[in-house]
Amino acid sequence: MADLMPLEHRQYAHCESGVVTALLRRRGLDLSEPMVFGITGGLTFAYIPLIKITNMPIISYRMFPGSIIKGAVKNLAVEFKTRRYRDKREALAELTQLVDGGEIVGLQTSVYWLPYFPPEMRFQFNAHNLIVYGRAGEEFLVSDPVFEHPVRIKTEDLQNARFARGTLAPRGFLYYPVRVNAAIDLREAIRKSIKRTVHMMLYAPMPFIGIKGIHYLAKKIERLNVRKDLRTVRLFLGHIVRMQEEIGTGGGGFRFMYAAFLQEAGQLLGSPPLGEASQMMTEAGDMWRRFALACARACKSKTTDFDVGEIAQLLRKCATQEKLVYSHLKSKYLSTSKTE
Amino acid sequence: MKNDVFMLQRQRCRLLSDKGPCVNDYEDVAMKIFEVPQDKIKTLQGIKKALYAVDDQGNYTRTTTSGWEAEEIVLTQVIDDFEEKAKAAALLVRNNETSPIEYFMYKKWMDPLTLAQAVGLYRWQVKRHFKPHVFKKLADKTLNEYARIFGVSVGALQNFPEED
Numbered sequence: 470m471a472d473l474m475p476l477e478h479r480q481y482a483h484c485e486s487g488v489v490t491a492l493l494r495r496r497g498l499d500l501s502e503p504m505v506f507g508i509t510g511g512l513t514f515a516y517i518p519l520i521k522i523t524n525m526p527i528i529s530y531r532m533f534p535g536s537i538i539k540g541a542v543k544n545l546a547v548e549f550k551t552r553r554y555r556d557k558r559e560a561l562a563e564l565t566q567l568v569d570g571g572e573i574v575g576l577q578t579s580v581y582w583l584p585y586f587p588p589e590m591r592f593q594f595n596a597h598n599l600i601v602y603g604r605a606g607e608e609f610l611v612s613d614p615v616f617e618h619p620v621r622i623k624t625e626d627l628q629n630a631r632f633a634r635g636t637l638a639p640r641g642f643l644y645y646p647v648r649v650n651a652a653i654d655l656r657e658a659i660r661k662s663i664k665r666t667v668h669m670m671l672y673a674p675m676p677f678i679g680i681k682g683i684h685y686l687a688k689k690i691e692r693l694n695v696r697k698d699l700r701t702v703r704l705f706l707g708h709i710v711r712m713q714e715e716i717g718t719g720g721g722g723f724r725f726m727y728a729a730f731l732q733e734a735g736q737l738l739g740s741p742p743l744g745e746a747s748q749m750m751t752e753a754g755d756m757w758r759r760f761a762l763a764c765a766r767a768c769k770s771k772t773t774d775f776d777v778g779e780i781a782q783l784l785r786k787c788a789t790q791e792k793l794v795y796s797h798l799k800s801k802y803l804s805t806s807k808t809e
Numbered sequence: 810m811k812n813d814v815f816m817l818q819r820q821r822c823r824l825l826s827d828k829g830p831c832v833n834d835y836e837d838v839a840m841k842i843f844e845v846p847q848d849k850i851k852t853l854q855g856i857k858k859a860l861y862a863v864d865d866q867g868n869y870t871r872t873t874t875s876g877w878e879a880e881e882i883v884l885t886q887v888i889d890d891f892e893e894k895a896k897a898a899a900l901l902v903r904n905n906e907t908s909p910i911e912y913f914m915y916k917k918w919m920d921p922l923t924l925a926q927a928v929g930l931y932r933w934q935v936k937r938h939f940k941p942h943v944f945k946k947l948a949d950k951t952l953n954e955y956a957r958i959f960g961v962s963v964g965a966l967q968n969f970p971e972e973d
Contacts, residue, residue, distance in 0.1 A: 480859040480873070503861060503869070523920050581917075581927075589852040589884060593923050617857055617873075629957075635926030704890060707883035714880040719860040720845075729861040729869035751863065758879075765879035768886050 476573050476602045478612045478619045482719030482726055484598040485537045486511060487614025488575040491600060493547065495573060496649035507730030508655075509540025510662045512723055513669060514791075516677050516686040522636055523593070525708045528686070530722030534577070534596035534637055538644060544658045548648035554641035557632050561624065564601065564643065568609070573602045577642035579633030585613070585620045590716060595637040601627075615716055659734045664803055667795045680795075683788035691781040695773045706764040706780070713761055721754030721761075724791075728754060742801035746794050753790040760784050841865075842872050850876030852884045891918045902969050908944035909969045910935070913959040927958050 474495050481487025486506040493500060506512070510532060517527040532540075541547045554560035567574055579595045580586055603610035608621040622630075631641045670679040677685050686709070693702045713722040728750035735743030760783040767775040842862045849855075857873040864870050895915035901907040914924045914935075925935040928951075937943050938951075949963075956963045 480857075480871075482859045482861060482871075502871075523918075523923055587852065587854040587856060589854075589888060592918055593927060615858065633927065634929050635923060700890075703886065707886045710879060710883040711887065714877060715884065716858060720874075720877070725861050725869075732869050747869075761879050765882040769882050 473571075476600070476612060479614075480617050481614040483511075483531075483717045483723070484614050485534065485596075486726075488598040488600055489537050489541055491612065491614065492573065492575055492646050493541070493545075493649060496646050497651040498545070498547075498649045498653070501729075501733060503726050503729035504733055505541070506537065506723070506726050507666075507734065508544050508658050508662045509537045510544070510665050511537055511540070512666050512727045514679055514682050514722075516682045516689070518677070518689070525705070528709055528712045530713060530718060530724075538575075540662070541646075544662050545653055546650050547646050549644050550647050551642070551644040553639075553643075557628055557641070560631060560641035560643070561628060564609075565604065567643075567645075568601055568604050572645060573600060574643050574645040575600055576627075576631060576644075577639035578627070578630035579639065580630075582626055582630035582633060583613075583622065584626055585611075585616070585622065593633070593635060595633050595635055595639055655734075656738055659738065660803070663734075663798055667798050667803065670791065670795050671799070680788050680792050683784060683791070687781040687784040687788065690777055690784060693777045695775075695777060699773060702777070703768045707768045710761045710764045710768075713757060721757040724750055724754035724757055740802060742797065742805075746798050746802065749790065749794045749797060753787060753794060756783070756787045756790055760787055842870070845872055845874050846877035847875045848878045848881065850878065850881035852876070852881050888918070891915050899969075903971065905941050907939045908941050909966055910944060910955060911939045912969070913955075913961065913966070917959055924958070928954050 474497070476491065476495055479487075479491065481490065481502045483502070483506065486502050486509070489509070490500060490502045490505045493505070500508075513529065513532050515527065515529045517529075520527045538549060538551070542549060552563070554563075564574065564576075575598055577595070578597050578599055579593065580597045581591050581593050583591070583597070583599075599614065600612040601609050602612055602619075605621065607624055609624065609627055611620050611622050613620055631639055633639065673679040673681065676682070690706070693705065695702050714720060719726040728747045731743050731747035731750055735741065735747060760780070763775075763780045763783050767777075767780065842864055845860065845862050853876045855875075857875055859871055859873055861869050862872050892915075895912055898907060898912040898915055902909055902912050910924075914921070919927065921932050921935050925932045928935065938947065938955075952963050952966060956966050959966070
């Protein structure tokens with residue numbers, strides 16, 4: 470393992486893209502976090518009223534957990550070793566053996582069991598990713614991508630976090646890259662991933678995914694009955710904003726991160742349409758934040774002095790702006806870049 | 810709330826007007842580093858989050874934020890909601906109308922389904938354990954598992970304090 474770089478802790482906006490970025494850099498593929506997020510096709514929008522977590526429908530601004538790892542396999546030709554466990558003790562033994570042997574691994578954990586998180590954030594969320602890079606006595610050395618500094622965690626806490634039950638249960642999920650092609654053709658990878666994201670956002674056949682999903686949510690907001698159940702309305706609007714702005718999205722529901730990706734890709738490939746799309750996406754991110762602010766204001770209001778129609782209208786503006794971005798990418802970038 | 814819906818635009822206009830009226834680029838480049846909210850929100854407890862924003866040259870770079878008021882509002886809102894439910898449950902426990910399991914469930918920001926999944930039971934079982942007479946007869950193994958999930962001792966689960 471002489472060719473491995475030492476792990477340098479850096480803070481990232483999102484846990485999964487952060488972990489994958491750090492693991493790849495250590496294997497010689499030095500990409501930025503937005504680049505990894507974009508190339509692995511991390512962006513989406515989904516509003517799924519049928520599936521509920523803690524009584525709230527799923528609203529997601531990114532692909533489901535684990536998809537960045539899968540995207541790295543697919544679009545960056547990275548080979549990962551992955552493993553889930555039935556037996557807690559076996560999982561611990563293998564982790565100990567790996568880190569003692571100098572390996573650095575990614576783990577899926579539950580935030581609820583991570584003592585270094587602020588108590589206000591320790592909800593039952595089972596898909597938080599972190600890096601374990603060593604051991605000191607009874608504690609593991611953790612590089613958690615959303616924290617400024619490395620932390621330590623007791624074996625017992627880590628075991629609880631790796632074997633939390635419930636939705637998206639990690640079952641000890643452990644992963645690390647074993648083969649990385651540092652000379653990969655990014656041009657092709659970028660094109661492939663943008664094509665996939667654009668098609669999903671514009672043409673997903675289900676009404677709750679992509680642009681259609683945003684309109685679907687807007688319609689739902691518009692129909693909320695403020696007079697009948699103000700508390701539920703407020704909690705629902707708050708829920709949307711939490712999914713959009715809480716730890717790990719980089720604000721604006723990952724839109725700024727994707728804008729950063731488009732800009733970097735544009736500079737790398739010398740493609741002006743990507744730069745234009747980046748600016749348009751930044752605008753979309755700003756619109757999402759305006760929408761979030763309106764929701765937060767409604768949450769704070771003790772009376773019904775807010776208009777759900779206005780809030781829905783702000784959301785529709787996000788949909789319109791995003792549609793412009795994807796259409797621009799489709800007509801100006803995807804249609805021309807193939808022949809090069 | 811001191812901000813209004815168009816805080817972003819207003820802030821941008823204000824900051825830009827310091828540089829003179831000729832600057833009109835806020836239409837195409839937004840979310841500059843100086844516009845990243847730094848509201849020092851309580852829920853983050855001094856922790857800073859990383860994010861990407863545009864620098865003076867219009868390039869995206871990584872920067873940090875101490876939080877945004879909007880996210881604090883929505884997080885506090887859901888926590889307050891759970892705290893209210895926990896408070897109501899505490900009264901019921903003292904009146905022997907529910908078990909401490911319901912109280913601790915809300916205290917740890919869970920609902921019956923989430924708790925059932927975490928403990929490895931069905932929701933109807935957890936709801937049944939809310940009944941005081943069922944709770945009193947719970948097996949040690951089940952009690953231990955609840956105590957582990959709640960991060961309290963079995964004693965604290967069984968002997969609910971009469972006062973807060």
